[in-house]
Amino acid sequence: MKLHWSPRSPFVRKVMVAAHELGIVDRIECVRSVAAMMTPHAELMKDNPLSKIPAMTLDDGTPLFDSRVICEYFDTTYGPKLFPSEPKARFLALRRQALGDGMLDFSVLWRGELMRGERKSDQLIASFTARRAACLAALEREADALHHGPFTIGHIALGCALSYFDFRFADLPWRDGHPRLTQWHATFAMRPSAKATEAVDDS
Ligand SMILES: N[C@@H](CCC(=O)N[C@@H](CS)C(=O)NCC(=O)O)C(=O)O
Numbered sequence: 300m301k302l303h304w305s306p307r308s309p310f311v312r313k314v315m316v317a318a319h320e321l322g323i324v325d326r327i328e329c330v331r332s333v334a335a336m337m338t339p340h341a342e343l344m345k346d347n348p349l350s351k352i353p354a355m356t357l358d359d360g361t362p363l364f365d366s367r368v369i370c371e372y373f374d375t376t377y378g379p380k381l382f383p384s385e386p387k388a389r390f391l392a393l394r395r396q397a398l399g400d401g402m403l404d405f406s407v408l409w410r411g412e413l414m415r416g417e418r419k420s421d422q423l424i425a426s427f428t429a430r431r432a433a434c435l436a437a438l439e440r441e442a443d444a445l446h447h448g449p450f451t452i453g454h455i456a457l458g459c460a461l462s463y464f465d466f467r468f469a470d471l472p473w474r475d476g477h478p479r480l481t482q483w484h485a486t487f488a489m490r491p492s493a494k495a496t497e498a499v500d501d502s
Contacts, residue, residue: 302369303343303354304329306499309403309463310366311353316455317370319492321377336411367396370452381452388448395453402434402460410467435477442479446486458487466498 304311318324332343332352339350347354347364354364355372363369374382383389409427412419438457445454461484464473474481487493 300326300358301328301330301346301356303332303334303346303352305332305334305352306501307466308334308352309407309459309466309498310351310400312459312462312496312498313366313399313452313455314353314355314369314373315496316459316490316492317373317381317452319495320450320455321373321380323373323377324495367400367452370455374452381450381455383449383451388451392451392453395451396456398434398437399453399456399458399460402431403456403463405430406460406463406467431473435473435480439477439480442477442483445483450490454487458484458493462488462493462498466500 302311302314304315315324315327318327332340332354334340334343334350334352343352343354344350346356346362349364351365353366353369354362355369356362363372371382374380381392383392405427409424412423412427445457461473461480464471474484
């Protein structure tokens with residue numbers, strides 16, 4: 300399997316954490332790909348017309364994207380482990396994945412907005428700030444529950460989203476006022492799959 304990969308992308312990290320959890324990393328050929336919103340990537344677009352990573356091509360040429368689809372493909376083919384089948388547990392895991400992915404979506408946009416310097420929109424930044432606060436408050440309420448039950452795709456998405464704050468917003472004191480979430484995130488960060496996939500800024 301060929302994976303358009305970057306050590307900076309939190310969505311690629313989701314896929315790689317899942318691959319480590321399932322013990323299939325050796326089956327993946329990682330191709331360093333640079334995806335940038337302002338610059339469509341012609342080679343990447345042959346495999347994903349959205350010009351986004353992660354994007355995967357199976358050995359028979361089948362394209363797979365985005366991170367949700369790739370993770371579920373891994374689990375269906377080499378699991379099941381990360382996507383529970385029992386409906387209540389499944390939708391809990393999927394809802395957590397949606398929250399983690401959504402946090403990443405606005406965090407990536409937020410970083411892009413900050414990089415616009417003086418042209419950044421204060422209204423947009425205020426909107427992202429409010430969403431981040433609401434997400435952290437919701438997760439603090441849920442943090443104890445995250446320790447119970449199986450480790451799922453929901454945990455992977457949330458762990459990657461919180462770690463992205465540390466990677467790209469190093470001065471952001473997101474742990475303040477969220478002691479339970481801080482504790483849960485520490486358990487995520489200690490997993491071998493998380494350690495093996497820590498983000499690196501190779502630019
Ligand atoms: N929903 C997608 C989001 C992927 C995504 O936004 N990837 C970023 C890199 S972290 C990207 O490719 N950005 C380039 C662009 O938006 O053009 C997923 O879950 O894989």
